Amino acid sequence: MARDKIALIGSGQIGGTLAHLIGLKELGDVVMFDIAEGVPQGKALDIAQSSPVDGFDAHYTGANSYEALDNAKVCIVTAGVPRKPGMSRDDLLSINLKVMEQVGAGIKKYAPDAFVICITNPLDAMVWALQKASNLPAKKVVGMAGVLDSSRFRYFLADEFNVSVEDVTAFVLGGHGDTMVPLTKYSTVAGIPLPDLVKMGWTSQARIDEIVDRTRNGGAEIVNLLKTGSAYYAPAASAIAMAESYLRDKKRVLPCAAYLNGEFGVKDMYVGVPVVIGSKGVERVVEIELTGKDREAFDKSVAAVQGLVDACKKIAPDLLGR
Ligand SMILES: NC(=O)c1ccc[n+]([C@@H]2O[C@H](COP(=O)([O-])OP(=O)(O)OC[C@H]3O[C@@H](n4cnc5c(N)ncnc54)[C@H](O)[C@@H]3O)[C@@H](O)[C@H]2O)c1
Numbered sequence: 001m002a003r004d005k006i007a008l009i010g011s012g013q014i015g016g017t018l019a020h021l022i023g024l025k026e027l028g029d030v031v032m033f034d035i036a037e038g039v040p041q042g043k044a045l046d047i048a049q050s051s052p053v054d055g056f057d058a059h060y061t062g063a064n065s066y067e068a069l070d071n072a073k074v075c076i077v078t079a080g081v082p083r084k085p086g087m088s089r090d091d092l093l094s095i096n097l098k099v100m101e102q103v104g105a106g107i108k109k110y111a112p113d114a115f116v117i118c119i120t121n122p123l124d125a126m127v128w129a130l131q132k133a134s135n136l137p138a139k140k141v142v143g144m145a146g147v148l149d150s151s152r153f154r155y156f157l158a159d160e161f162n163v164s165v166e167d168v169t170a171f172v173l174g175g176h177g178d179t180m181v182p183l184t185k186y187s188t189v190a191g192i193p194l195p196d197l198v199k200m201g202w203t204s205q206a207r208i209d210e211i212v213d214r215t216r217n218g219g220a221e222i223v224n225l226l227k228t229g230s231a232y233y234a235p236a237a238s239a240i241a242m243a244e245s246y247l248r249d250k251k252r253v254l255p256c257a258a259y260l261n262g263e264f265g266v267k268d269m270y271v272g273v274p275v276v277i278g279s280k281g282v283e284r285v286v287e288i289e290l291t292g293k294d295r296e297a298f299d300k301s302v303a304a305v306q307g308l309v310d311a312c313k314k315i316a317p318d319l320l321g322r
């Protein structure tokens, strides 16, 4: 059986980590693409040379031309610029919007049947622009952020409760920015929701509030430590979980930036919500009930994303005509 072709558009820190994980998990053959000459070729060759040691079979190529995307089953987009200390993700909007226009055109021409996962920031606006620029069906274009934010939340909670990360579930919804919404009501240890764990006296509300805050600032915490760029191991692992669910039709329920057409009261926008990912792409938006403070926080987050989408429409009005 032929192996699936996975195209990585952007071969920087996340692109390289994605390429390595795809090999280790034997998810398919990898094409690494970048505008930097030699970088995708060098990384592809380096990772291919690790395959005999780790015992995986995958074919790796590097390219600087969009033709290399031909017939890709999955495209993962990290092309663009990461932030540095002192910047917000939103500061990347105009520079990365231009990149999304180029990448969208390349995908439209060479990989129109692909499942596309966007990672480039500011995520919710960039995945919106990428879908418009590529004109692929909205259920085949999705943004990665919620899996990462939820994984951070899970990790901090497991540490707080001194339990295995495997027994902690969490959902972080909304936009991937300062307004993201970690949902305590839908986050659990062994199925017990966080508010009940507070009532049981296992932790305090003040500690939960601190962990929620740390989760919201999880990206900035790493940017401030690295100084030259942003997180890449956990972001790559998160996108791989999404790609694997699609390729293996696992139908995992994952928080992703998905196109909303009325769900959660939101129209023509990408925002982080729980979705089922299977071989058809986004197969269902799981419309959980949001009430009280959670609803307020979600609406505030949606409004922040709307502001960024409006800015994209102003900078690139022709995106809407595609
Ligand atoms: N969604 C998330 O949760 C999340 C998490 C981490 C990082 N990010 C974002 O992902 C993006 C990539 O991060 P990174 O750490 O891999 O950055 P990086 O700088 O290491 O890699 C980006 C790569 O994109 C390439 N590139 C730039 N313009 C291009 C173009 N027009 N066409 C093709 N390639 C182009 C660069 O040459 C570089 O190799 C950033 O925007 C970052 O903010 C998002």
Ligand SMILES: O=C(O)C[C@H](O)C(=O)O
Pocket: 082, 083, 089, 121, 176, 218, 219, 220, 222, 223, 230, 231, 235
């Ligand atoms: O924080 C960033 O700029 C990168 C990414 O969005 C993250 O959350 O790690």
